[in-house]
Amino acid sequence: MTVSTNTQDGQRAISFKEVGRAERGKRSDEVVLAISPAFATLFSKTIVDLPHAEVIRQVLAGIEEQEVTARIIRLQHSADLALMAHTAAKLSGSGIGIGILARGTAMIHQRDLPRLSSLELFPQSPLLTLETYRSIGSNAAQYAKGESPEPVPTLNDQMARPRWQAKAALLHLKETELVRKGAPTVEVVPEFSAASV
Amino acid sequence: MTAEAIQNPKAGDGVRHSLRTQVLENRPVNLDGFVEEWPEVGMVAMDSPFDPQPSVRVENGVIVEMDGVERADFDFIDQFIADKAISAEVAEQAMALSAQDIARMLVDPAVTRQEVIAVTNGLTPAKLLAVAKNLNIVEIMMGMQKMRARRTPANQGHCTSARDNPLQVACDAAEASIRGFSEVETTLGVVRYAPLVAMAQQIGSQVGTGGPLTQCALEEATELDLGMRGITGYAETISVYGTEPVFVDGDDTPWSKAFLAGAYASRGIKMRFTSGTGSEVQMGNAQGKSMLYLEIRCILIAKGAGVQGLQNGSISCIGVPGAVPAGIRAVAAENLIASSVDLECASGNDQSFSHSPMRRTARLMPQMMPGTDFVCSGYSTMPNYDDMFAGSNLDSDDYDDFNTIQRDLQIDGGLRHVKESEILAVRTRAAQALQAVFRYLDLPPITDAEIDTAVYADGSKELIPRDVLEDLKGAQQVMDRNVTGLDLVKALEATGFSDVAENLLAVLRQRVSGDLLQTSAILTKDLQPLSAVNDANDYAGPGTGYRPSGARWEEMKKLRHVTSASNPEVEVE
Numbered sequence: 001m002t003v004s005t006n007t008q009d010g011q012r013a014i015s016f017k018e019v020g021r022a023e024r025g026k027r028s029d030e031v032v033l034a035i036s037p038a039f040a041t042l043f044s045k046t047i048v049d050l051p052h053a054e055v056i057r058q059v060l061a062g063i064e065e066q067e068v069t070a071r072i073i074r075l076q077h078s079a080d081l082a083l084m085a086h087t088a089a090k091l092s093g094s095g096i097g098i099g100i101l102a103r104g105t106a107m108i109h110q111r112d113l114p115r116l117s118s119l120e121l122f123p124q125s126p127l128l129t130l131e132t133y134r135s136i137g138s139n140a141a142q143y144a145k146g147e148s149p150e151p152v153p154t155l156n157d158q159m160a161r162p163r164w165q166a167k168a169a170l171l172h173l174k175e176t177e178l179v180r181k182g183a184p185t186v187e188v189v190p191e192f193s194a195a196s197v
Numbered sequence: 198m199t200a201e202a203i204q205n206p207k208a209g210d211g212v213r214h215s216l217r218t219q220v221l222e223n224r225p226v227n228l229d230g231f232v233e234e235w236p237e238v239g240m241v242a243m244d245s246p247f248d249p250q251p252s253v254r255v256e257n258g259v260i261v262e263m264d265g266v267e268r269a270d271f272d273f274i275d276q277f278i279a280d281k282a283i284s285a286e287v288a289e290q291a292m293a294l295s296a297q298d299i300a301r302m303l304v305d306p307a308v309t310r311q312e313v314i315a316v317t318n319g320l321t322p323a324k325l326l327a328v329a330k331n332l333n334i335v336e337i338m339m340g341m342q343k344m345r346a347r348r349t350p351a352n353q354g355h356c357t358s359a360r361d362n363p364l365q366v367a368c369d370a371a372e373a374s375i376r377g378f379s380e381v382e383t384t385l386g387v388v389r390y391a392p393l394v395a396m397a398q399q400i401g402s403q404v405g406t407g408g409p410l411t412q413c414a415l416e417e418a419t420e421l422d423l424g425m426r427g428i429t430g431y432a433e434t435i436s437v438y439g440t441e442p443v444f445v446d447g448d449d450t451p452w453s454k455a456f457l458a459g460a461y462a463s464r465g466i467k468m469r470f471t472s473g474t475g476s477e478v479q480m481g482n483a484q485g486k487s488m489l490y491l492e493i494r495c496i497l498i499a500k501g502a503g504v505q506g507l508q509n510g511s512i513s514c515i516g517v518p519g520a521v522p523a524g525i526r527a528v529a530a531e532n533l534i535a536s537s538v539d540l541e542c543a544s545g546n547d548q549s550f551s552h553s554p555m556r557r558t559a560r561l562m563p564q565m566m567p568g569t570d571f572v573c574s575g576y577s578t579m580p581n582y583d584d585m586f587a588g589s590n591l592d593s594d595d596y597d598d599f600n601t602i603q604r605d606l607q608i609d610g611g612l613r614h615v616k617e618s619e620i621l622a623v624r625t626r627a628a629q630a631l632q633a634v635f636r637y638l639d640l641p642p643i644t645d646a647e648i649d650t651a652v653y654a655d656g657s658k659e660l661i662p663r664d665v666l667e668d669l670k671g672a673q674q675v676m677d678r679n680v681t682g683l684d685l686v687k688a689l690e691a692t693g694f695s696d697v698a699e700n701l702l703a704v705l706r707q708r709v710s711g712d713l714l715q716t717s718a719i720l721t722k723d724l725q726p727l728s729a730v731n732d733a734n735d736y737a738g739p740g741t742g743y744r745p746s747g748a749r750w751e752e753m754k755k756l757r758h759v760t761s762a763s764n765p766e767v768e769v770e
Contacts, residue, residue, distance in 0.1 A: 161513075161587065162229045162515075162519060166240075166521070169479050170240065173478075176481050
């Protein structure tokens with residue numbers, strides 16, 4: 001592994017530059033990652049303070065280590081995770097897409113599946129670690145290659161509700177405020193910079 | 198990983214803190230989440246400036262204006278409530294009373310339950326909210342004491358397994374029964390396991406004293422199928438919501454839910470709806486209304502659909518009202534309003550709520566002190582890690598605390614302390630009955646070693662793993678061969694478990710008489726229906742109503758360790 005999952009060794013900031021409308025990819029060895037309206041814009045970290053920069057680095061590293069390429073799109077008209085991941089899958093040359101909300105909730109989807117029936121869903125955002133995000137990237141890439149990876153193991157904590165449920169609702173509401181009806185889905189490229197701490 | 202492992206963000210902020218601050222920072226309550234109110238999106242418990250003002254106008258026997266909205270502008274929830282839940286005959290008269298006067302009627306022991314209901318029959322959602330806003334937490338409890346439909350309080354348990362192990366569920370259902378639960382419910386990690394686990398719960402619950410009704414929370418069509426077959430005895434997870442977009446997201450309307458309710462009633466199966474504060478804001482569609490206002494709309498949808506009862510008290514969204522000011526007061530108020538419109542109320546306390554034992558208890562008291570139809574709508578009868586409803590406010594670790602609180606305050610939460618030898622006996626009998634039924638129905642075998650482990654286990658971690666793939670095939674067989682509750686009775690009778698067979702048959706026969714369709718119906722230990730019809734709440738102030746007494750009070754005095762008065766060197770047996 002070349003990308004560390006330790007966030008302490010370099011506080012990076014991330015922003016995304018629009019490079020045009022999101023198009024259907026032609027490469028069969030790609031995974032498309034969809035990010036939500038507030039991802040690395042209004043918010044800079046997940047519900048448990050994982051920097052968005054690190055989340056993206058890990059997902060991309062997970063895809064890369066399977067020798068698969070990645071593209072990133074941003075949805076502006078919705079913060080519905082299933083729609084995001086399904087849109088990514090439909091634009092992906094391999095038919096495999098990932099969706100990630102600003103608070104961290106994630107999903108791996110496939111083009112041919114019904115929208116509400118994903119390949120893997122990671123509903124409990126507070127329990128997702130950087131390792132999880134790396135595995136999500138890796139699994140998505142393996143699906144893209146036609147393999148059948150073991151689903152990414154997820155943690156379960158029934159006490160996540162009392163601690164995080166209301167904050168998750170707030171983050172969702174804030175993210176939803178950024179939704180612009182009819183705004184197009186755009187392709188973006190990440191720009192990392194060392195944060196001025 | 199548990200939430201405790203998540204570092205408190207305040208810890209490393211480079212500022213010098215007092216040792217006391219550090220002690221307080223490390224208290225469990227500070228692992229809970231709290232948020233500021235945000236009324237514009239409905240992140241507010243019961244007092245939003247965007248809640249409507251109460252109003253009603255009736256023309257030609259039809260409600261043509263409700264809470265400031267003209268009939269032409271009703272959404273489908275308004276329309277359903279105006280046409281099905283509110284009596285147009287009494288609405289204008291009832292609405293003419295001030296909210297404060299109605300609130301006083303709820304608390305005043307000289308006003309009977311029936312007199313209150315005669316008024317609530319004509320109240321709109323905004324008026325019921327205004328009534329609730331007049332009540333502090335003690336007054337809410339006073340109201341609940343009188344407005345609970347059934348005189349005798351009861352309790353409901355969860356019986357689930359992190360491994361969906363049917364044997365564990367059978368043993369825990371039997372223990373739940375002897376400990377006093379009147380209903381037990383299960384759900385699954387792997388949904389395909391449902392037939393076997395629901396069967397196990399149905400059989401286990403009828404071992405020993407028998408009587409508890411069972412349900413299995415599943416997708417609605419499967420849940421109905423299991424109910425019609427008699428593999429379960431009631432249904433509860435029929436969710437309703439307080440705003441139209443959230444309803445529509447679930448491909449539902451109040452009418453479709455009412456139709457489903459009718460399907461259960463047609464087979465004599467008890468059912469209730471489920472709703473709770475916080476669900477609409479959680480789903481981002483609260484339309485700026487307070488959580489309690491929206492929940493009152495749900496309560497009136499349940500009433501309008503003609504179902505006998507409602508599970509509410511925030512339920513799976515408890516982290517949302519729990520995070521805002523006065524949220525737990527609002528949760529207690531939603532229970533009271535359900536009871537005040539003459540519905541059975543299964544009053545929550547069924548989801549992991551707080552890291553703080555003090556807060557967990559405080560959240561329980563507004564239901565446990567006055568008593569409700571079901572104080573918990575899901576007390577985890579196994580350790581919380583096995584609770585597939587995502588954990589409960591109370592679990593099997595809390596049994597002795599719960600029994601002690603009942604004894605301390607002389608309040609009836611429906612449970613009792615039982616000697617270990619009796620518990621082991623019913624767990625063994627349940628496990629053997631399930632083993633015999635599986636063998637009789639040619640389902641995957643249960644070994645004696647599995648039984649021995651399950652009888653003495655605390656949770657699924659200690660169990661011998663089942664062959665899951667074989668079990669899932671067996672579960673499919675149960676569905677394909679159309680196994681019914683009567684087949685379970687036959688299997689129990691044929692394998693020497695006549696007593697269990699008789700209990701189960703008595704439960705199934707209830708759907709013919711329809712007695713369990715009455716409000717707040719449960720079965721007693723003698724398998725007699727007990728409902729608001731033959732056990733109507735008659736509280737009328739001090740010295741009246743239900744008070745633990747006689748044999749029940751003697752039973753409540755028993756705890757695990759009580760020093761004998763006649764010989765202080767020993768403990769009471």
